[in-house]
Amino acid sequence: MHDFPRDFLFGAATSAHQVEGNNSLSDWWEYELAGKLKYRSGDACRHYDLYEQDFDLAKELNHNCHRLSIEWSRIEPEEGRFSLEELGHYKKVILALRRRGLNPIVTLHHFTNPSWFARRGGWGLRESSDLFLRYVSKVVEELSGEVQFWVTINEPMVYLYHSYLLGVWPPQEKSLPKTQAVKNNLLRAHINSYRLIRAIYQKNNLGRPLVSVAQNMQAFVPCVATLRNNIAAYLRAKSFNLEFIEKSIRARALDFIGVNYYSRSLVELRGWGIKNFAMDICEGKHSILKKNSLGWDIYPEGFYDILVALKKYNLPVFILENGICTEDDSLRWSFIRDHLNKLGQAISSGVKVLGYIYWSLIDNYEWDKGFAPRFGLIEVDYNTYQRRIRDSARRFAQVCLKGKV
Ligand code: FCB
Numbered sequence: 001m002h003d004f005p006r007d008f009l010f011g012a013a014t015s016a017h018q019v020e021g022n023n024s025l026s027d028w029w030e031y032e033l034a035g036k037l038k039y040r041s042g043d044a045c046r047h048y049d050l051y052e053q054d055f056d057l058a059k060e061l062n063h064n065c066h067r068l069s070i071e072w073s074r075i076e077p078e079e080g081r082f083s084l085e086e087l088g089h090y091k092k093v094i095l096a097l098r099r100r101g102l103n104p105i106v107t108l109h110h111f112t113n114p115s116w117f118a119r120r121g122g123w124g125l126r127e128s129s130d131l132f133l134r135y136v137s138k139v140v141e142e143l144s145g146e147v148q149f150w151v152t153i154n155e156p157m158v159y160l161y162h163s164y165l166l167g168v169w170p171p172q173e174k175s176l177p178k179t180q181a182v183k184n185n186l187l188r189a190h191i192n193s194y195r196l197i198r199a200i201y202q203k204n205n206l207g208r209p210l211v212s213v214a215q216n217m218q219a220f221v222p223c224v225a226t227l228r229n230n231i232a233a234y235l236r237a238k239s240f241n242l243e244f245i246e247k248s249i250r251a252r253a254l255d256f257i258g259v260n261y262y263s264r265s266l267v268e269l270r271g272w273g274i275k276n277f278a279m280d281i282c283e284g285k286h287s288i289l290k291k292n293s294l295g296w297d298i299y300p301e302g303f304y305d306i307l308v309a310l311k312k313y314n315l316p317v318f319i320l321e322n323g324i325c326t327e328d329d330s331l332r333w334s335f336i337r338d339h340l341n342k343l344g345q346a347i348s349s350g351v352k353v354l355g356y357i358y359w360s361l362i363d364n365y366e367w368d369k370g371f372a373p374r375f376g377l378i379e380v381d382y383n384t385y386q387r388r389i390r391d392s393a394r395r396f397a398q399v400c401l402k403g404k405v
Contacts, residue, residue, distance in 0.1 A: 218241065333395050
């Protein structure tokens with residue numbers, strides 16, 4: 001049994017492209033239409049129109065916060081032209097959350113880019129951070145009065161791997177030098193956004209915002225504990241989980257550590273090149289752990305280990321994503337319960353945690369995997385767009401209500 005702190009934030013997350021529908025000015029949409037991605041997002045969950053209804057459900061489930069993302073391509077449909085209408089839309093969305101007592105956690109970049117930005121060279125451009133900052137400034141000026149928590153970039157390392165190393169997400173590049181350049185540009189974009197957001201709050205005499213990134217962290221476990229696998233697992237964790245965070249802290253540009261945790265990777269080094277260190281995973285398929293419907297190991301122990309290892313940074317941690325896709329809703333509940341238990345243990349071991357956000361509030365478009373993986377606390381019927389609260393959501397709602405698991 002664990003009691004969470006009194007002001008603990010409990011909620012669920014979504015991202016614009018995955019739920020809104022018709023995100024037609026983004027690079028993802030363009031790749032979907034061109035057939036370069038297997039699945040189209042189409043109407044997604046029609047959340048762009050149905051957000052009030054979805055937030056009613058979040059409230060009914062006793063959430064007190066909600067994480068969402070703003071779609072850059074809606075706000076700036078053409079370079080330098082900002083849509084007042086879309087800024088107004090997101091203002092309404094944020095106010096709809098506030099009215100329901102849901103603290104908005106706002107992400108500024110969640111994998112998608114405006115088409116014009118992608119065509120100009122996207123995150124490979126040296127001026128990418130400056131272009132991003134113009135958009136950030138518009139959004140933050142508009143919403144600052146209603147928002148305390150900002151997430152500049154969602155999972156920079158995941159974006160980097162999928163889009164520039166593995167070549168599966170737009171712009172489908174496979175280039176080490178590009179990867180390095182994009183990494184630097186994303187870091188610059190985060191640090192400069194952090195400073196800009198702070199400056200806007202100061203200028204407008206608002207309280208201090210809390211700004212971070214959502215860092216995907218995996219438990220990297222050597223498959224067979226040989227010396228070289230041990231070294232590889234250590235280095236993987238250092239570069240994938242921690243480098244972005246450490247560099248942001250060094251630049252004094254991180255107010256809390258935003259953690260997205262799902263699973264573990266079994267590391268098995270097959271060579272000594274940079275790509276081996278960056279990517280080698282055991283392909284033996286001999287892990288005996290239970291898995292989600294995408295085949296990811298369920299490994300709550302790793303969650304605890306990762307959290308405890310963050311203590312040394314002396315910053316509060318905020319779980320911005322943790323979740324499971326499954327057809328078996330009782331497995332969803334045990335996943336949530338086990339991870340909350342590990343979170344409780346980490347808190348008892350002295351980790352300061354601000355909140356826990358489940359991925360996702362509703363089933364949605366899971367990027368290159370389409371609509372099949374079901375991550376939602378709430379089921380979406382893609383024929384009727386009706387929502388149905390799952391049993392696991394009700395159980396999680398009790399945790400949110402009582403503040404204990
Ligand atoms: C994370 C992403 C999120 C969702 C989940 C399953 O990496 O941030 O958009 O796709 O995985």
